[in-house]
């Protein structure tokens with residue numbers, strides 16, 4: 001599918017993104033270098049290319065960060081399906097993000113419409129992938145309609161044979177499943193999670209930490225015990241999630257799950273990321289695997305805005321910049337088993353490249369509850385998507401007084 005999404009770029013003209021700080025954790029690179037692009041593909045990454053390629057188009061990236069195309073692993077971008085989603089390009093390329101993963105906005109019976117309307121739509125410039133909700137009818141809406149109508153906890157809404165068919169037929173864009181771990185009769189077991197596990201194969205399952213209105217979910221202990229290595233919990237740094245005991249240390253069940261390979265995803269959202277929890281867990285050495293936004297209509301204006309701003313918050317908590325970049329490039333690519341195609345600047349790859357800048361100056365960053373003051377933050381200048389430059393248009397922050 002990468003070939004398909006790169007195919008429209010047939011120009012052999014060479015563009016060189018010159019003199020930027022290239023941070024490509026997949027290849028262990030962090031230093032000044034040039035990146036050459038031709039025909040929608042990365043052809044070389046090394047210092048001094050610009051001098052050796054007369055006639056190439058030179059883009060001066062001095063003072064900027066050049067990274068593999070950013071990947072936002074938790075978004076809601078099936079715009080027009082319900083009233084919860086944002087336009088894919090607002091979350092994606094207009095924020096400097098080349099790949100977004102829609103996290104379970106749509107169930108199996110609705111998925112093909114979402115695919116046609118957004119993922120495959122010729123006007124969509126962002127690479128859109130998806131995590132499928134196993135229910136026949138799941139639709140994320142502002143008022144949680146599938147929870148309000150109690151079909152998110154009704155096993156009659158599950159048709160695992162059909163969900164498996166949708167996974168199979170859309171294997172080029174469906175990279176895992178998103179499960180709401182509601183229960184029906186046994187409060188320790190979610191038939192939706194167990195059903196997803198029975199058809200997911202080695203695809204990852206993302207589960208939201210926390211509750212939903214109207215429908216009960218299994219406890220955090222039961223959830224952590226049920227997830228497999230390679231599965232992930234999103235909203236991992238929310239408050240009072242149940243991963244810590246009364247002594248504020250990780251519970252034995254949480255430690256076991258991490259040892260099994262459970263992955264932690266930020267999924268910032270409007271109320272699901274707390275600086276306090278993040279500081280505490282990072283202080284214990286429990287790092288997020290991936291940084292994602294959970295961008296939707298409720299949080300786009302405040303407090304989330306964009307993936308680069310969410311990265312800035314993790315950076316402001318003391319996580320080194322190259323690790324922050326890894327959490328939005330190689331780490332999400334590995335999580336969805338697309339590391340052979342996405343998340344690095346290796347020559348031969350589709351030219352999905354992000355161009356960021358570090359803005360020096362005081363900035364107040366909010367998690368929706370608490371604010372912290374950072375000394376610098378990240379803004380997107382834009383990105384190359386399959387070699388085509390797209391300037392960022394998402395609103396930027398003003399310097400604090």
Ligand SMILES: [Zn+2]
Nearest residue numbers: 074075103294
């Ligand atoms: Zn979400």
